[in-house]
Amino acid sequence: MTSPNRTGFFKRRISQPILNLLKQGMTPPKLSLTCAVGTVLGIIPAFGITTVLVTLVAARLKLNIAATILISYLVQPLQLLLLIPFARAGIALFQLEDLQFTLDEILALFQADWLQALHMLWLANLVAVVAWFILAAPIAALLYYSLLPVFRKVIPATSIIRPV
Numbered sequence: 001m002t003s004p005n006r007t008g009f010f011k012r013r014i015s016q017p018i019l020n021l022l023k024q025g026m027t028p029p030k031l032s033l034t035c036a037v038g039t040v041l042g043i044i045p046a047f048g049i050t051t052v053l054v055t056l057v058a059a060r061l062k063l064n065i066a067a068t069i070l071i072s073y074l075v076q077p078l079q080l081l082l083l084i085p086f087a088r089a090g091i092a093l094f095q096l097e098d099l100q101f102t103l104d105e106i107l108a109l110f111q112a113d114w115l116q117a118l119h120m121l122w123l124a125n126l127v128a129v130v131a132w133f134i135l136a137a138p139i140a141a142l143l144y145y146s147l148l149p150v151f152r153k154v155i156p157a158t159s160i161i162r163p164v
């Protein structure tokens with residue numbers, strides 16, 4: 001059981017400063033766009049580029065970069081879960097039935113010819129990124145318009161913290 005002092009300390013010293021940082025200068029539309037951009041870029045099936053991509057897009061759109069990166073990090077487990085569906089969608093889109101393989105087939109291919117296995121996996125990842133690219137704008141729009149009324153209710157206009 002946590003004591004009230006610990007709960008108050010956590011809220012006062014950790015959670016509230018983080019929330020203030022994330023809401024700094026944020027209007028409900030900007031916060032909704034931040035969540036949509038962070039989520040969509042956080043699930044891109046290309047590992048290792050998420051942070052750079054999120055930073056560039058957030059800076060270009062004048063969003064809160066820290067909040068956008070945080071959201072992209074929070075949805076990264078979805079990146080792993082959606083890798084196979086995006087790859088299957090890309091394989092179907094480009095009609096590359098020869099790329100449909102099981103884990104055992106991949107392991108056998110790596111044992112037989114690891115360069116060919118890397119080529120196949122690279123190609124599967126490439127078509128997964130294309131499938132993600134096609135679905136990114138509709139997903140972002142859906143998230144934006146779904147979150148906008150929520151943030152308008154949760155963040156009253158008088159509580160918006162302006163940057164110093």
